[in-house]
Amino acid sequence: MKPETKTDVKTQTKPQEKFTVEEVGWRFDNSYARLPEPFYVRISPVPVRAPRVAILNHALAESLGLNFQILSEQDAAHLFSGNVLPQTAEPIAQAYAGHQFGSFTMLGDGRAILMGEHVTPAGDRLDVQFKGSGHTPFSRRGDGRAALGPMLREYIISEAMHSLGIPSTRSLAVVTTGETVLRELPLPGAVLTRIAASHIRVGTFEYAARLKDGVHVKTLADYAIRRHYPDLLETVNPYLALLHRVIDRQASLVAQWLLVGFIHGVMNTDNMAISGETIDYGPCAFMDEYDPYTVFSSIDDHGRYGYHNQSRAAQWNLARFAETLLPLLDSAQDKALTLAEEAVHAFPDIFQQYWLNGMRKKLGLMNEEASDVELIEALLTCMHQHHADYTNTFRSLAAERLPDDALFQDSAFIAWHAQWQARLARQPESRAVAFNVMQASNPALLPRNHRVEAALTAASDHGDYDEMQCLLAAVSDPYIDAPEYNEYRTPPTASERVRQTFCGT
Numbered sequence: 001m002k003p004e005t006k007t008d009v010k011t012q013t014k015p016q017e018k019f020t021v022e023e024v025g026w027r028f029d030n031s032y033a034r035l036p037e038p039f040y041v042r043i044s045p046v047p048v049r050a051p052r053v054a055i056l057n058h059a060l061a062e063s064l065g066l067n068f069q070i071l072s073e074q075d076a077a078h079l080f081s082g083n084v085l086p087q088t089a090e091p092i093a094q095a096y097a098g099h100q101f102g103s104f105t106m107l108g109d110g111r112a113i114l115m116g117e118h119v120t121p122a123g124d125r126l127d128v129q130f131k132g133s134g135h136t137p138f139s140r141r142g143d144g145r146a147a148l149g150p151m152l153r154e155y156i157i158s159e160a161m162h163s164l165g166i167p168s169t170r171s172l173a174v175v176t177t178g179e180t181v182l183r184e185l186p187l188p189g190a191v192l193t194r195i196a197a198s199h200i201r202v203g204t205f206e207y208a209a210r211l212k213d214g215v216h217v218k219t220l221a222d223y224a225i226r227r228h229y230p231d232l233l234e235t236v237n238p239y240l241a242l243l244h245r246v247i248d249r250q251a252s253l254v255a256q257w258l259l260v261g262f263i264h265g266v267m268n269t270d271n272m273a274i275s276g277e278t279i280d281y282g283p284c285a286f287m288d289e290y291d292p293y294t295v296f297s298s299i300d301d302h303g304r305y306g307y308h309n310q311s312r313a314a315q316w317n318l319a320r321f322a323e324t325l326l327p328l329l330d331s332a333q334d335k336a337l338t339l340a341e342e343a344v345h346a347f348p349d350i351f352q353q354y355w356l357n358g359m360r361k362k363l364g365l366m367n368e369e370a371s372d373v374e375l376i377e378a379l380l381t382c383m384h385q386h387h388a389d390y391t392n393t394f395r396s397l398a399a400e401r402l403p404d405d406a407l408f409q410d411s412a413f414i415a416w417h418a419q420w421q422a423r424l425a426r427q428p429e430s431r432a433v434a435f436n437v438m439q440a441s442n443p444a445l446l447p448r449n450h451r452v453e454a455a456l457t458a459a460s461d462h463g464d465y466d467e468m469q470c471l472l473a474a475v476s477d478p479y480i481d482a483p484e485y486n487e488y489r490t491p492p493t494a495s496e497r498v499r500q501t502f503c504g505t
């Protein structure tokens, strides 16, 4: 039976149901809602006053097997605000915990509702979640709501990450609620529909491990293995294999972030997904000038989650994950501890290998030489000294078009360039092959901070979505130098430069 819809909106308008939500193509099969109750609370989204579509992701809808054609704007607004629920949805708020900047806290979906798991025509099982959907038992002192700007920010950057080929949750829709949320200022409210391989977080394991009855971690680990890594069921110790796999996926993910200059900004354990997808686009940003010490987040006072600290932060989170698995790794706890430590201590080397392989591709190095790290570091040092634009420097190298600027005139760079050319000449692959790989490994177009802020200001303050649509189109094919998007490749001027980003929660 469906739970009663909890509502605190008095003037809620009842939509005309001109369509059956099932006709949209939802095929829900809600396996998480079949886990025992401590993992979630059954609760519906709080209806909103006057929903309106801000943006719909038609391409994603199509790949999910959804038919948006039958939806009027009003239908879509009601559907993606949670005012109308598909019959087969089983809305829940998930329980989890997390270490936030190193301190443990009990959390849970305080402003999100998992509608259920949609099974795509290709057979993929994906979470459909509303973010900003109202109060839940986990809301603590929050209002359960989200402001439009941060939800559009998540939409833009998650879609850009996907286009870059980096594992990420996706954004299917943003609707405005017709309600105001109070932050420092009154802001328009919004709900984001997020699509994810799952929302199982390191923090979900931390939560399970702290439940009194010791069976819950096993239940969750069995579930996560079956859902994400079923091949591990064949291994001798699937829980140890799960630990190794999650470590591997995170090492790969964080390396990919660094390779495109991405800073997540809030790598708390509740923002690390077991699936290996990037999740929670709060104060994240791509850096323009290369500086390994870059920090954008307004709340990251000590740079814990700054650019160059991200692999260390990931390893710290993975140690928390490993701790939750200790009872499952071996019946002898000293042996379990050794296994966990070995796995977590292997992280830096795994990460370094992913990063190095990625950097080799960025420089067209098709084979391995021992001195490659030195070569790469020498370039990065030069870039740092000259405040070089991270994205454009690599793209210029890939295009063999070095502009007439300070970096490329520097004698240290000129010496480096000669070394690099000699290194390219030593490998058996042709230059054409190497430069093709470089083109495919160095994006030309990223959602630069100042362009994101401009798009969000236009949309959120003035209801003008043109800039955002243009930015989304520009970053949807990031490895192509499309001349019509040249302006999106230009780094910010001093006055355009964004130095701080905000969670907006």
Ligand SMILES: Nc1ncnc2c1ncn2[C@@H]1O[C@H](COP(=O)(O)OP(=O)(O)OP(=O)(O)O)[C@@H](O)[C@H]1O
Pocket: 107, 108, 109, 110, 111, 112, 138, 139, 140, 141, 142, 143, 144, 145, 146, 266, 270, 271, 279, 280, 281, 282, 503, 505
């Ligand atoms: N306005 C709010 N009302 C209630 N709870 C909130 C609010 N904002 C954040 N929270 C909760 O605080 C916790 C930490 O917030 P954080 O910013 O990491 O997450 P989030 O951006 O809301 O969600 P997610 O990690 O799912 O993307 C989360 O459990 C979140 O649900």
Ligand SMILES: [Mg+2]
Pocket: 270, 271, 280
């Ligand atoms: Mg979060």
